[in-house]
Every structure is written in C-alpha cells, then in structure tokens.
Amino acid sequence: MIAVGEQAPDFSLRDQDGEKVSLSDYRGRKVMLVFYPGDFSPVCGDQLSIYQEVKPEIEEKGVELVGISVDSFFAHKAFQEKLGIDTTLLSDFEPKGEVARAYGSYVEKMGFANRTLVLVDEDGKVAWTYESPNPGEFPGANVIFDALK
Amino acid sequence: MADLGSAPIPPVGPDDHVRGEGEEGLVVYADLGCPHCAGAWRRLQEEPGRLVFRHFPVASKHPRSPALHAAAEAAGRQGCFFEMADSLYADRGRVDDPHLWQRVERFGLDLERFEADRRSAEVEARIRRDFQTGIRAGVTGTPAIFDACTLVEVREREF
Numbered sequence: 001m002i003a004v005g006e007q008a009p010d011f012s013l014r015d016q017d018g019e020k021v022s023l024s025d026y027r028g029r030k031v032m033l034v035f036y037p038g039d040f041s042p043v044c045g046d047q048l049s050i051y052q053e054v055k056p057e058i059e060e061k062g063v064e065l066v067g068i069s070v071d072s073f074f075a076h077k078a079f080q081e082k083l084g085i086d087t088t089l090l091s092d093f094e095p096k097g098e099v100a101r102a103y104g105s106y107v108e109k110m111g112f113a114n115r116t117l118v119l120v121d122e123d124g125k126v127a128w129t130y131e132s133p134n135p136g137e138f139p140g141a142n143v144i145f146d147a148l149k
Numbered sequence: 150m151a152d153l154g155s156a157p158i159p160p161v162g163p164d165d166h167v168r169g170e171g172e173e174g175l176v177v178y179a180d181l182g183c184p185h186c187a188g189a190w191r192r193l194q195e196e197p198g199r200l201v202f203r204h205f206p207v208a209s210k211h212p213r214s215p216a217l218h219a220a221a222e223a224a225g226r227q228g229c230f231f232e233m234a235d236s237l238y239a240d241r242g243r244v245d246d247p248h249l250w251q252r253v254e255r256f257g258l259d260l261e262r263f264e265a266d267r268r269s270a271e272v273e274a275r276i277r278r279d280f281q282t283g284i285r286a287g288v289t290g291t292p293a294i295f296d297a298c299t300l301v302e303v304r305e306r307e308f
Contacts, residue, residue, distance in 0.1 A: 043306045046290045049209040054284060057153055084209045135308035140287035145153040 001116070001131050008120040009102040013090040015066070016046075016076035020092055021066075023120065028107040030063045030127070031120050032144060035105040035113035037073040037135045039089075046119070047138040052085040054141045060149045063119070066090060070097050070112050076126035110135070119147055156285040158203075166202040166230045174198030175301075178283040180291040181218050182211030185304055187238040189292045195247055202234060204279035205291050213244055216267075216275045218251050223267035229259045260276075 002008070014024040023031070034042045034051070051065060052111070058065055067089040072080070076089035092099045092113070100106035100113035107114050114131035117139060126149045130139050157191055158176060161167065165215050179186040193200055204222070206214035217237050224233035236252050236266060243251075266272055283293065288299070296303040 037308050041308050043308050044209075045210065047308075049207050050284075050289060052209045053207060053280070054153060057151065082210060136306055138289055139283050140154040140289045142153060142287050145284075146155050149154055 001129055002102075002118065002126050004126050004128060006126050008124050008126050009099070010124075011090075011102070013069070013092060014073040014097060015044065016073055016080050016089045016090070018073050021088065023124065024041070026064065027124055032058070032063050032124060033098055033103070033116075033118040033120065034065060034067045034087075034105065035069060035092055035116040035118070036069050036138075037112040037115065038069050038077045040082070042062065042116075043136060044069070045079075047081060048079075048085055050106055052083070052087060052140055054145075058141075058144060059127060060146070061145075064088075064089070068092050068099060068113070070100070071089065072074050078123060081117045084138050107135070117138070117144065117147075153281060153284050155287065156282075158286045159282050161199075161201050164223060166234075167199050168194075168202070168231050169199040171198045171227075174200055174204060174293040175189075176201040178203045178279070178286075178288050178291060178295075180211055180214050181221060181234065181237050181242075182244075183207065183291045184213035184241065185290075186292045187241055188259040189294075193292075193294075195227040199238050202230070203283060204276040205283045205288060205293070206276065206280065207291065211236075215276075216249075217244055217306040219272050219301045220252075220263075222255050222272045222275055223263045224253070224256065224258060226266050226272075229256045229258060232256050256297065 010023045015021045026104045070092050072093050073091040097106045105116040117130040119128040121127040134147040204218045206218045208215050221233040253260050
C-alpha cells in the first residue's frame with residue numbers, strides 16, 4: 001500500500017464517458033480515490049451507492065470522490081446508470097490494473113484492486129489511506145469523514 | 150454541516166419508531182425499498198423485546214425508497230407507522246402513489262394531511278437524521294441490525 005506522505009503516482013485514465021482524466025487535473029484540490037474490485041458486484045454497488053448518498057457532504061469538505069476499477073469505460077457507464085450515481089469512475093483497463101498496482105492496491109491472485117481509499121491532498125501527496133481486510137468488506141462512509149476531520 | 154464521523158448509534162428516544170414493550174431489543178436500520186429488508190422484516194417480528202425501526206433509504210439503489218420512507222413517516226404522524234411499513238414490505242409490487250393512497254384509505258387516515266406530511270421538510274429531515282446516525286455507526290448495507298449499540302447482523306457478501 002502506498003505510504004502517507006509519498007507523491008501520489010500520476011495517471012491518465014478514461015472516465016465513464018471515455019474522456020481522459022489525470023490525477024494532475026485535481027492539483028490544488030483534494031481527491032479521494034476509491035479503488036474497488038469491479039462494476040456490478042453486490043458489494044461494489046452498495047459501496048458506491050452509500051457514498052453517493054453522502055457525496056454532497058464529502059464535497060462540502062472540499063473533496064472530490066473518484067472511483068477506479070479494472071473495468072472498461074463502457075462498463076463504468078452502464079454501472080453508473082444502473083446505480084443512478086454521478087461519481088466519476090475511471091477505467092484502469094489497459095494495462096490492466098496498472099494504476100492499482102502503482103498504489104499497492106492490486107490483488108494479483110484475484111485480478112482486481114482491493115477495496116482501498118487514498119486521499120490525495122492539494123499538492124498531489126498521499127494524505128491518508130485505508131485498505132479493507134478483504135474485498136467483501138468496504139469502509140463505511142463514516143471512515144471517510146473521520147479522515148477528513 | 151452535519152458531523153458524519155464515527156459514533157455509536159444514538160439511544161432510543163421518544164420519537165423513535167418502537168414496536169413492542171420493554172427496554173431491551175433490536176434496532177434495525179432498514180430501507181423500505183430493499184428486498185433483503187423485506188425478507189428480514191417478518192423474522193424480526195418474532196424476536197423478543199422491542200423492535201426499533203430507523204430509516205436508511207439508499208435512493209441510488211432503490212429509487213422509490215425516499216417516497217416510501219416519507220409515506221411511512223407521514224403515516225406515523227397519524228399513528229400508523231408500522232402498519233404502513235408492514236404493508237410496504239408485504240406487497241412490494243404495489244408501491245406507487247395510488248397504492249399508497251389505497252393504504253391510507255384502508256388505515257382510515259386523513260389523506261390530505263398524509264399528502265402534506267410526506268412532502269414536508271420536517272419529514273425529510275426526520276428521515277435524514279436517522280440515515281445520518283446509521284452512516285456514523287458504519288452501516289454499509291441493509292438491513293443492519295443492532296443489539297444495544299453493537300452491530301449484530303449484516304448481510305454477508307463475497308465482493
């Protein structure tokens with residue numbers, strides 16, 4: 001897992017609409033990267049749905065929420081529409097999981113990222129991290145708010 | 150701005166929705182649009198002690214949920230919270246507005262008042278307050294069942 005205080009590795013990935021999004025686009029703002037196993041899994045659906053419910057409160061704290069998984073951006077679009085969420089979802093698709101690997105979140109034997117939260121500060125440094133004990137559990141939104149206190 | 154950082158669930162208060170008697174029992178954070186909650190609801194009625202219902206609508210998963218929670222809360226203002234909740238869980242295919250009005254008529258409630266209440270800011274705030282206490286307690290899915298302040302049951306999922 002990437003360490004707090006390290007420079008967060010930059011990346012350029014497609015979002016659910018196929019648009020390129022780079023971490024450096026967020027420079028000057030805080031961003032919470034939400035690595036998750038995959039679109040349409042029950043837990044991922046619950047996780048992103050719960051976060052969506054408190055997204056306004058997260059944004060009030062000056063933080064943008066961005067989901068990242070190994071799915072294609074087409075899948076992201078369908079997942080976003082199915083859940084009725086507007087959280088940006090980035091596609092770590094090719095090379096598969098390259099960004100998750102750079103953040104130490106990728107689980108090789110499973111072929112996807114573990115449930116990991118990484119808060120990147122205004123200067124592009126890792127300010128806080130959380131890694132779930134297993135992909136079946138996700139951190140409640142309270143954990144995010146604890147980190148933002 | 151509400152503090153949504155970690156905190157135990159609040160103690161049962163006078164405006165909680167409580168079924169049954171006694172000081173002991175379960176507190177359930179539930180979504181009235183959630184099929185898992187509907188499945189658990191009947192079983193929960195057989196548990197000893199009181200049962201406390203707290204609102205946890207997840208609109209992005211169940212788009213009709215906010216309206217159903219508002220309907221239950223509005224019915225509760227006329228003394229029929231649990232009648233409405235029971236009915237919504239028992240007949241999940243009939244939850245559009247005309248179906249809600251049929252229930253209101255069946256329960257003998259004042260329809261005009263029900264309509265005003267379910268769209269009121271007070272009802273919305275009351276539901277949101279429960280939801281936020283669930284968020285603070287780390288609820289990550291419904292139903293989330295607490296015994297005293299301890300989470301004792303949550304749906305198990307692989308990933």
